[in-house]
Amino acid sequence: MFLGSSDIGDVSSRIPTIHPFVAILGDEASDHTPAFARAAASERGREVMLAAAEALACTAADVLGDASFTARAWARQREKAAVGL
16 A cells, blocks of 8 residues: 655656665655654665665666757656647
8 A cells, every 4th residue: 555645746747757666664664654763764675775876876876967868858747748648
């Protein structure tokens, strides 16, 4: 069960966007709970967040360092907008 919401849909309608998810709990648990808070403060939570931060930093480096990558992302964004996505 998932609780909570995000504005990523609004953002992604305007600019190329990714919305990564990271798992610090099993499928049986949910965000915005005391169990999630404990897991986020755990060693596993720290390890997962550091790995996610590294992945996001590498993604940013790819986007910022490769003009063709950025151009393709914006082209795809325009294609989606043209069909109402």
